[in-house]
Amino acid sequence: MPNKPVANDLVRDEAVIVALGANDKGKRDSCLSGLEAAVAALKAAGVEILGQSSWWQSAAWPDPNDPPFLNGVVVVKTELSPKALMAELSRIEDELGRVRSVRNAPRTLDLDLIAYGRVAGDLDGLYLPHPRAAERLFVMGPLAEIIPDWVHPVLNRPAEALARGATVGVDARPL
Template sequence: MNDLILHIGSNIGDREENLSTCLRLLNIHCGEIINTSGIYATEAWGIKDQPEFLNQAIHLKSYQSPEDILKNIQKIECIIGKEKEFHWGPRRIDIDIIFYGKEIIETDSLVIPHPMMQKRAFVLLPLMDIIPDFIHPLLDVSIRKLTEDCMDSSYAHKIIVDPVI
């Protein structure tokens, strides 16, 4: 089985329910959930004039290939209702693959590790809850160090410490 680290976010509709539904569907379609971060309320990144996000990091074990994971994630986003009107715009659910073990993948449809994760506090803080000592396979630095060095000044506050899976 492979370790899969995902990041999920929602800023429209019932955000907590969107995350909860996403977790249930990930457990069915992608692999076994091993651990989840707390839930963080975060400022929108990129385009700030939109509702606050709820974000969470997920650690799963999966037998699926990265390409199959991507297909299943896209199905889950459709089921929940990904209604993204523009890049970095509001959405009911967004699911990103952050890491697939220590693999480095770069294709037209998939880049792992996620190429922007180290620049985003809203990704790093939830990752600190579940994999603080994991070493980024390209940057050769721990999540803890990436978080300490992150220049992102947008807010991210943990609002739910131990969410129910």
């Protein structure tokens, strides 16, 4: 996956950030091919990819006995509202074979809306920014690759600092 930095200040301030993860290849050749299919599905849905991190690998969390995760982040441009984008992410997960079972079970695809510009709060069950993203190295590390100075809308700290202070997935590293 190419590492495409986002340099435009307006894009950085209004960044719409989607995290991608997988630790179960399902019917695909690999987790990587599932993640790449998800990026292609976003594009096919009219979501423009403005920046894309490298893929990062980490031990599964909370159960390190599960297969390791691959994670990455994309910064996108979309006309969809936050709720409509979240619905589209769920549709893509379903289309690409995600089966929901118990919480934190291995999954073929996990798409999370991390931030939608400076929007903060509860949008009828959709919490923005993502309430646990700031503590996860497998989210903040990839984000810091492409927008190191993106500032969390609530914590008011840049992605680079959040990555350094992450407490979950601290073994995460780029492939």
